[in-house]
Amino acid sequence: MDVPLPHLDRPFDYLVPEALDADARPGVRVKVRFAGQLVDGWLLERAESSEHPKLAYLEKVVSPVPVLSPEVARLARAVADRYAGSLADVLRLAVPPRHARAEKAVTGADASPTDAPAPDGGPAGGTAPDGSTAPSGVPPEAADADAQPGARAGGRAEVDPRGWRDYPAGPALLRALTEGRPARAVWSALPGEDWAERYADAVAATVAGGRGAVVVVADARDLDRLDAALTAVLGTGRHVRLTAADGPARRYRAFLTARTGEVDVVIGTRAAMFAPVRRLGLVAVWDDGDDLHAEPRAPYPHARDVLLTRAQLGDIAALVGGYARTAEAQLLVETGWAREVVADRAVVRARTPAMAPTGDDPQLARDPGAASARLPSLAWTTARDALRADLPVLVQVPRRGYVPSVACADCRAPARCPHCAGPLALPSAQGTPACRWCGRVAAAYACPECGGRRLRASVTGARRTAEELGRAFPGVPVRTSGREEVLASVPGGAGLVIATPGAEPVAEGGYGAVLLLDSWALLTRADLRAGEEALRRWMAAAALARPGTAGGRVVVVADGALAPVQALLRWDSAWFAARELAERRELGFPPAVRMASVTGAAEAVADLLAGARLPGDAEVLGPVPAEEGRERMLVRVPRSRAAAMAEALHAAAGQRSARKAADPVRLQVDPLTLF
DSSP states (O other): OOOOOGGGOSOOOOBOOGGGTTTOOTTOEEEEEETTEEEEEEOOOOOSOOSOSOOOBEEEEEESSOOSOHHHHHHHHHHHHHTTOOHHHHHHHHSOOOOHHHHHHHHOTTOOOTTOBOTTSSBSSOBOTTSOBOOTTOOHHHHTTTTSOSOOTTOOOOOOGGGGTTSTTHHHHHHHHHTTOOOEEEEEOOTTOOHHHHHHHHHHHHHHTTOEEEEEOSSHHHHHHHHHHHHHHHOTTSEEEEOGGGOHHHHHHHHHHHHTTSOSEEEESGGGTTOOOTTEEEEEEEOTTOGGGBOSSTTOOBHHHHHHHHHHHHTOEEEEEESSOOHHHHHHHHTTSSEEEOOOHHHHHHHSOEEEESSSHHHHHHOGGGGTOSSOHHHHHHHHHHHHTTOEEEEEOSSOSOEEEEEETTTOOBOBOTTTOOBEEOSSTTOOOEETTTOOBOTTOOOTTTOOOOEEEEEESHHHHHHHHHHHSTTSOEEEESSSOOOSEEOSSSEEEEEOTTOOOEETTOBSEEEEOOHHHHHTSSSTTHHHHHHHHHHHHHTTBOOGGGTOEEEEOSOTTSHHHHHHHHTOHHHHHHHHHHHHHHHTOTTSEEEEEEEEOHHHHHHHHHHOOOOTTOEEEEEEEOGGGOEEEEEEEEGGGHHHHHHHHHHHHHHHHHTTOSSOEEEEESOSOOO
């Protein structure tokens, strides 16, 4: 039932009246009477009998279309258990809301259920390997897809391994996908790599082997690139896009197109991670470190983890790719679950733009202000030279608009509160600095970097940077790309492009120079993933530059001795991910361990933890302040005890739900933010 109460997270038995017998098949939406109310639900299974002596009748079959496949139902249950959530919450994410007009357009007005009895008593559709059946009304060529591997009538699936030859393990990956073997890979893309074409090659290899694929990307811009690449390789009409941004009708139509087996490939944002694809052979995610892959609704699943769970349950191939590598992806490599696909160092050096940090000894000798200036002379001359060569320049700024900040007047180090490390603010030009978080006054502030006691207010952001660079380079066109307007591409001539992270447009022929400004804003965040996130953002921007042999240069305004900067200069995110994972193992942080956060009023959090039968080796950490006066407690267990922790927390939440406890508590397993 679609009731998100933890203590009701179990199947319920109902009698099926004779009038609904033909339509009441596993996977259809139904309405049932529960506690005097009519509630929605999904029919999971038909049985001959029940252990309960007295049952109510099924009230209604909302639609005879079986929207919930057995494979997705099993996956949803596994995801709910992993994240200490309810099956109803996961199914709400997995199955889009019904749209009657779209349903009629795809299945027809007289659509019959997937396994409705045929006149001869047999199933109406063909049986799939997972036990589901093909809906009536599926085109004949779709029904014969299992017997005829490769493209369907009128389509094509060409596999060109040349794009993967820069990676020694790349051709072997494509062969495994074509042969239907469950290859698992973590791919580190080269600078300038057209990742969408490489993913299209992997999907084409899977389709050529007679199987389907699901690919998840972070945002609409990446989805457009992948859509165009797949259309070029597979042909028109061979895949569908599944994203919530397309609206209810288009999303439901794409969902049903996949569910009925008319297409073998589904691409989309995190809404596509549960896409019902027949004979699924590959699940893939691009840029798994992007926080857009994390679902903001309970039980807060991450697209990467859902797809990997799907690969594990179905024994199918998985591909995790990105310019940078996350600690979670590194764990897959180190445990042997996946194999890394990387290029040789000689190829990396040939494809990488020339990179330089500011603030190292040679720079300081020529420019004493290199360590504190927002745009050091190295960055300015690099941009000037690229513009003179009639090449575009990309400037990445971590924030948009006008963002006031307080920094040391001598070294430009961000001013942080000595009590809670929160950002300091100046009420007025002559005012005493005070913390924005805890409100304490820092009258005796001294910079921890240089010992300076003078503070200055500075203004950063994409709009401010565009104004400053527009005055520095008069006559040069200046474009901005950010939340208000995200540019997909820019021409290849001289011009300045100011972009926030994730909104960098592709330049025709590549950028002549890429400037990474305000690195402190990324590196000094109070976040476990600050270094990893900074490197991911930098590599995504640097990948758009020309190779060094073609004049491409990247300048990062940061100390070259920092580990994320070193990884960028060498284009070696695998080294940084291994280093990061080793440090987290030593400190007991995810993904080396599994953690859950319990957030709510202090009394409610204490009540839930008191009733939870946690494993004996579980550690309870906290409390730490949370939003709106609430507090957060953390539960940490070894990875081998993760299932027991999730089960205990979900059971405790069910006990509070059954008692109708007033104060809500939010459970989140593997939260992106710990503190």
